[in-house]
Amino acid sequence: MNDLPKPLREVVQRLSGLPGMGPKSALRAALTMLKWPNERAEGLGQAIIDMRRNMCFCSRCRALSEADPCPVCSDPSRETSRLCLVSEWDSLIVMEQAGVYSGLYMVLGGLISPLDGVRQENLEIGTLKGRLAEGEVEELILALGATMEAEATASYIKNMVEREYAGVAVTRLAQGIPLGTEVKHVDKETLRQSMLYRQKL
Structure with a gap:
């Protein structure tokens, strides 16, 4: 993986940390994203950011939710x-x-x-x-x-x-x-x- 360009290598390393996603699968996913139009790639990034900002743990049951409770x-x-x-x-x-x-x-x-x-x-x-x-x-x-x-x-x-x-x-x-x-x-x-x-x- 060290022979990959640095931006691609960083994405592959981050993706390979996901459950069920090994280095080869991460590389395939990253290469697929490189073929996407900019709007689609940016949309995925924004969706991840929005998910992190707008989801919380319910204080009653500890489930993920948009609202508490x-x-x-x-x-x-x-x-x-x-x-x-x-x-x-x-x-x-x-x-x-x-x-x-x-x-x-x-x-x-x-x-x-x-x-x-x-x-x-x-x-x-x-x-x-x-x-x-x-x-x-x-x-x-x-x-x-x-x-x-x-x-x-x-x-x-x-x-x-x-x-x-x-x-x-x-x-x-x-x-x-x-x-x-x-x-x-x-x-x-x-x-x-x-x-x-x-x-x-």
């Missing part, structure tokens, strides 16, 4: 007694698209993974505790997937809730989700069945 948290028709805990925002999107849940959400911001340096203090545990301390939540639904990291996170949260919030039932999505699968990769019917037949943890 987000549309889900500010919807008066949602069931406030149920809180669905997901690891990342894209899992929330999949849950909403499935149309099988009418409660509220909380985005944890990842999963406990000591090998990757992710511990409970790196997650939104404090925000979750704040939500539970309000006293409205009767059921905490863990929609974290079926990976080893998800299991470790579920176990930590279950123990925390049992210790500190006795009136809150902890459930999880039914094990129709294959082991090793993240919620965001599950088809709608499997997700519907998992939510419908969730189990007490």
Whole structure:
């Protein structure tokens, strides 16, 4: 890559830092952008800048949104007694698209993974505790997937809730989700069945 012109090399290096984008894919993308008219390339750059300026994290659920609170948290028709805990925002999107849940959400911001340096203090545990301390939540639904990291996170949260919030039932999505699968990769019917037949943890 060092033999590339400096402006092209810099774009390739930045693109290759994206998930699923290796150096070769980044180079192909950069070369494609070079063929675009100036207006299209500038439009992409401006869209990225606008996204960064206009998106925020909802103070209630930590989901990405254009407003705080987000549309889900500010919807008066949602069931406030149920809180669905997901690891990342894209899992929330999949849950909403499935149309099988009418409660509220909380985005944890990842999963406990000591090998990757992710511990409970790196997650939104404090925000979750704040939500539970309000006293409205009767059921905490863990929609974290079926990976080893998800299991470790579920176990930590279950123990925390049992210790500190006795009136809150902890459930999880039914094990129709294959082991090793993240919620965001599950088809709608499997997700519907998992939510419908969730189990007490």
